[in-house]
Amino acid sequence: MAWRWISWRWMAATGAAIVIAATGVAVTLARPRSTPPAVAAPAKVVRFPTPSAAVPEGYAGLVEEAQTLVDWIVARHPSRPQSTALAATIAAERGDQETAAALWQTHLERHPETAEGWYRLGLYAVKEGRDAEAAEWLERARRLDPSLPDIQGHLGRCLLKSDRVDEAAEVLEPAIGDDRGGAVRLFHLGHARLRQEKNTEARAAFQGAIDRAASYTGAWYGLATALARLGLADDAERARAEFRRLKAEDAENAAKNLSRDESARMRRLLAGWYAAAGRIAALDGDTQEAKALLSRGAAVEQAALPSAAPPSTAAGDGR
Amino acid sequence: MVLSSPHRLALSFGVIVLVLVLVLVLVLGCGQPRPPGTPPRATSAAAPIRFVDATEASGIGFIHTDGSSGRRYLVEPLSAGVATFDYDGDGRIDLYFPNGALLPGAEPGDAESPPRHALCRNLGAGVFRDVSLAAGIDCRDYGLGVVAGDVDEDGFADLFLTTFGAKRLFRNLGDGTFVDATESAGVADGEKVGAGATFLDADGDGDLDLYAANYVRFTLENHRPRSFKGFPAYAGPRDYPPWPDTFFRNAGDGRFVEASVEAGITAVAGPGMGVVCLDHDDDGDTDIYVGNDALEGNFLFENDGRGSFRETALSAGVAVNRFGAEIGSMGTEAGDADGDGRIDLFVTDFQPDLPVLFRNLGRGQFEDATAATAAGSGAWQFVTWGTAMADFDNDGRRDLFLACGHLNDNVEAFDDTTAYRNHNLLLRNVGGRFVDASAAAGLHDIPRHAARGVACDDLDDDGDLDVVILNSREAPTLLRNLDRERGGSNHWCQVRVRGRQGNRDGVGAKVILHAGDETFVDEVHAGRGYQGHFGTRLHFGLGGHPAIDRIEIRWIGGGTETFTDVPIDRLTELTEGNGQAVAAPGSPPGP
Numbered sequence: 001m002a003w004r005w006i007s008w009r010w011m012a013a014t015g016a017a018i019v020i021a022a023t024g025v026a027v028t029l030a031r032p033r034s035t036p037p038a039v040a041a042p043a044k045v046v047r048f049p050t051p052s053a054a055v056p057e058g059y060a061g062l063v064e065e066a067q068t069l070v071d072w073i074v075a076r077h078p079s080r081p082q083s084t085a086l087a088a089t090i091a092a093e094r095g096d097q098e099t100a101a102a103l104w105q106t107h108l109e110r111h112p113e114t115a116e117g118w119y120r121l122g123l124y125a126v127k128e129g130r131d132a133e134a135a136e137w138l139e140r141a142r143r144l145d146p147s148l149p150d151i152q153g154h155l156g157r158c159l160l161k162s163d164r165v166d167e168a169a170e171v172l173e174p175a176i177g178d179d180r181g182g183a184v185r186l187f188h189l190g191h192a193r194l195r196q197e198k199n200t201e202a203r204a205a206f207q208g209a210i211d212r213a214a215s216y217t218g219a220w221y222g223l224a225t226a227l228a229r230l231g232l233a234d235d236a237e238r239a240r241a242e243f244r245r246l247k248a249e250d251a252e253n254a255a256k257n258l259s260r261d262e263s264a265r266m267r268r269l270l271a272g273w274y275a276a277a278g279r280i281a282a283l284d285g286d287t288q289e290a291k292a293l294l295s296r297g298a299a300v301e302q303a304a305l306p307s308a309a310p311p312s313t314a315a316g317d318g319r
Numbered sequence: 320m321v322l323s324s325p326h327r328l329a330l331s332f333g334v335i336v337l338v339l340v341l342v343l344v345l346v347l348g349c350g351q352p353r354p355p356g357t358p359p360r361a362t363s364a365a366a367p368i369r370f371v372d373a374t375e376a377s378g379i380g381f382i383h384t385d386g387s388s389g390r391r392y393l394v395e396p397l398s399a400g401v402a403t404f405d406y407d408g409d410g411r412i413d414l415y416f417p418n419g420a421l422l423p424g425a426e427p428g429d430a431e432s433p434p435r436h437a438l439c440r441n442l443g444a445g446v447f448r449d450v451s452l453a454a455g456i457d458c459r460d461y462g463l464g465v466v467a468g469d470v471d472e473d474g475f476a477d478l479f480l481t482t483f484g485a486k487r488l489f490r491n492l493g494d495g496t497f498v499d500a501t502e503s504a505g506v507a508d509g510e511k512v513g514a515g516a517t518f519l520d521a522d523g524d525g526d527l528d529l530y531a532a533n534y535v536r537f538t539l540e541n542h543r544p545r546s547f548k549g550f551p552a553y554a555g556p557r558d559y560p561p562w563p564d565t566f567f568r569n570a571g572d573g574r575f576v577e578a579s580v581e582a583g584i585t586a587v588a589g590p591g592m593g594v595v596c597l598d599h600d601d602d603g604d605t606d607i608y609v610g611n612d613a614l615e616g617n618f619l620f621e622n623d624g625r626g627s628f629r630e631t632a633l634s635a636g637v638a639v640n641r642f643g644a645e646i647g648s649m650g651t652e653a654g655d656a657d658g659d660g661r662i663d664l665f666v667t668d669f670q671p672d673l674p675v676l677f678r679n680l681g682r683g684q685f686e687d688a689t690a691a692t693a694a695g696s697g698a699w700q701f702v703t704w705g706t707a708m709a710d711f712d713n714d715g716r717r718d719l720f721l722a723c724g725h726l727n728d729n730v731e732a733f734d735d736t737t738a739y740r741n742h743n744l745l746l747r748n749v750g751g752r753f754v755d756a757s758a759a760a761g762l763h764d765i766p767r768h769a770a771r772g773v774a775c776d777d778l779d780d781d782g783d784l785d786v787v788i789l790n791s792r793e794a795p796t797l798l799r800n801l802d803r804e805r806g807g808s809n810h811w812c813q814v815r816v817r818g819r820q821g822n823r824d825g826v827g828a829k830v831i832l833h834a835g836d837e838t839f840v841d842e843v844h845a846g847r848g849y850q851g852h853f854g855t856r857l858h859f860g861l862g863g864h865p866a867i868d869r870i871e872i873r874w875i876g877g878g879t880e881t882f883t884d885v886p887i888d889r890l891t892e893l894t895e896g897n898g899q900a901v902a903a904p905g906s907p908p909g910p
Binding site for chain 2: 058059060063093094095096097098127128129160161163187191194195217218219220221222225228237240243244247251262
């Protein structure tokens with residue numbers, strides 16, 4: 001009979017092997033929580049950005065030059081997290097978050113301890129409304145480097161949006177002791193307190209945010225909400241009046257921002273990216289390349305001065 | 320075949336291991352976070368709500384046009400809302416689709432049949448026929464909004480349209496035809512970019528007055544080309560000053576008198592979009608809530624009972640979201656989301672901000688409850704437009720339907736977190752919290768469009784609420800709710816309210832239904848959602864309640880009246896003054 005050649009020992013051994021294999025598969029599948037899978041970068045022809053060329057006037061030309069820069073810097077200095085950061089930043093500026101995230105994924109495959117990588121992935125996830133994942137990645141970034149820009153604020157906000165209100169409050173609470181900054185964190189802490197129905201603490205948090213940034217419109221609105229909940233109707237109305245006044249100012253500023261020239265903004269960004277690229281080259285000891293990159297950055301920055309180019313088509317979608 | 324014990328043991332062990340492997344792979348495979356950059360997948364509840372795309376079978380041939388040519392005139396993405404109402408009094412809910420019109424630079428297409436609006440008569444069995452021309456509606460204006468209401472109290476719903484241009488009133492003659500009464504009624508209101516509109520009895524005199532929101536002072540001559548990250552984009556509300564909205568008082572003789580200044584409406588101005596009325600402070604008169612697009616905050620016009628208004632949105636807590644930020648308001652909806660007997664407000668928003676649910680706390684005060692209720696679930700990346708707060712599974716809790724679609728048709732080129740065409744969202748109300756049930760409801764299986772207006776009504780008279788969606792540049796979508804076909808066992812009740820002293824459709828009346836230990840509340844609206852109209856026939860899901868104890872109606876300009884012996888699972892007509900529930904013509908069959 002066919003079954004006779006299958007000994008029970010063989011079956012048991014096969015079963016054990018399958019268990020081990022399954023565990024391996026499971027671990028592999030679970031790994032993206034800490035290390036996302038690699039994404040192969042497309043092959044590109046890499047050329048050095050021409051240092052002496054005229055600075056493009058239009059947005060599209062500037063973006064093209066930025067891409068040339070990033071292709072060069074990633075090819076020349078692939079192991080530097082700064083290279084990935086630069087490439088991802090430029091991709092995100094172009095609205096290509098998928099590429100930006102893939103760049104960091106590739107980098108994190110090799111350097112999982114890069115705090116900035118988890119931080120950026122977290123911020124991309126925030127932009128896509130994936131707050132639970134964002135919180136996970138930002139938490140990891142915070143463990144690796146608590147000094148990342150406003151990491152507590154970003155993490156607290158994600159936790160709050162993920163309905164993890166108590167955890168959010170815990171992350172944001174240290175902002176109370178930060179007498180130099182932390183207005184945004186206090187603002188989010190105020191909202192966490194409102195969600196916890198701790199209205200007195202909410203009032204204190206919003207007031208703290210206002211003490212640090214007097215024209216923080218959102219904090220004035222939060223303060224009005226907390227005061228109204230505490231039954232302090234007159235105080236709430238005063239906070240609303242201040243909110244209304246600041247909003248009117250905001251509206252004026254928003255109108256000014258609308259007329260901002262898109263190409264000029266891009267030139268300023270590109271100048272900053274050249275400076276970052278120069279620093280990367282310098283870190284790897286390539287002084288000549290660093291000089292060339294910084295010099296091109298200076299040329300681009302010069303072109304970004306208001307007199308350099310007339311305002312082109314108005315930017316923004318009017319919102 | 321006979322196996323020895325060790326073999327059986329080994330075989331069993333092997334099978335168990337294989338099953339475990341499969342389970343592990345499936346569980347862990349599903350549980351891993353998506354790689355960043357891919358669109359998020361909705362978390363679906365185990366929802367009983369299920370829709371099927373019934374567009375093709377419906378015979379609706381309407382195709383929307385925005386009249387675009389690539390110049391990107393501001394009005395293109397704003398067209399249009401949609402209306403569901405019974406125009407011929409046969410008890411079936413008919414459809415009205417406003418249409419755009421050709422703008423400069425657009426290809427003329429078929430000169431014999433330029434784009435026009437469509438009135439589609441419900442023939443029953445889910446079939447509709449375009450009767451526009453036979454009904455005397457040959458409207459080729461650039462349509463933006465629509466609202467239905469019986470302005471002359473003759474028992475038939477008239478139509479008011481907002482357009483890019485003059486506003487229009489079509490009076491229903493009661494014989495299946497309409498006549499253009501714009502001029503005689505005096506409602507043209509110059510050349511503006513119109514928006515949502517609502518009928519209301521503002522002064523309690525028994526006839527319907529009219530509030531029409533206006534957008535911004537855009538004309539073809541002051542068109543501004545815009546770009547975003549180097550790509551052409553539409554101008555927005557900040558590019559032009561807003562028009563104040565318009566209020567017309569019904570003179571009672573077929574004319575409307577423009578009374579915006581006297582009514583206190585022009586004290587403020589914002590880029591208006593969706594409008595909905597409600598008695599926000601429960602003082603027995605009708606207030607007006609106006610969604611403004613990204614500027615000025617939303618308006619709440621509090622009625623003094625005599626038709627004079629004061630703007631109080633900020634104090635009431637409905638001007639801005641909880642962070643103090645203006646909402647890119649598109650559609651506005653009113654309904655009791657949390658079942659506490661008070662009418663809450665819901666506002667759709669621009670991407671990447673969430674729509675906002677304002678919970679009514681009583682005493683005219685509201686609070687942004689979006690986070691606490693998850694009312695924005697799944698909407699983060701979408702521009703959301705039309706919306707309806709409706710009980711799709713008759714469980715007694717109002718769910719949320721949101722129409723999604725970006726305004727820039729090239730958005731994918733500069734923002735890969737969103738898309739021009741999207742699936743729509745169904746947020747199921749589970750014990751006061753909203754769960755994204757879009758996938759389970761079949762909305763992911765339906766072709767994606769750039770949706771705008773949404774209307775919800777029982778289009779096939781089977782006791783559950785169906786959905787019709789106006790899609791920009793494409794055919795509309797008709798979603799048939801399969802709740803009853805799939806054996807939905809919850810009870811329901813539909814109520815058609817008839818005023819006698821008050822306005823004939825009972826617009827503004829508050830209807831309070833008592834069943835067992837629960838109370839269900841609604842108001843009769845004329846104009847809601849994204850610049851549209853639906854739900855004049857009130858629909859209450861009753862859950863497992865086998866009977867209705869009583870229905871109280873608080874009439875505008877009148878007292879409160881109680882109706883008993885109201886049957887379940889039927890459409891019932893409740894007429895002011897007679898206290899008796901009467902089976903309505905066209906009433907769906909009982910259980």
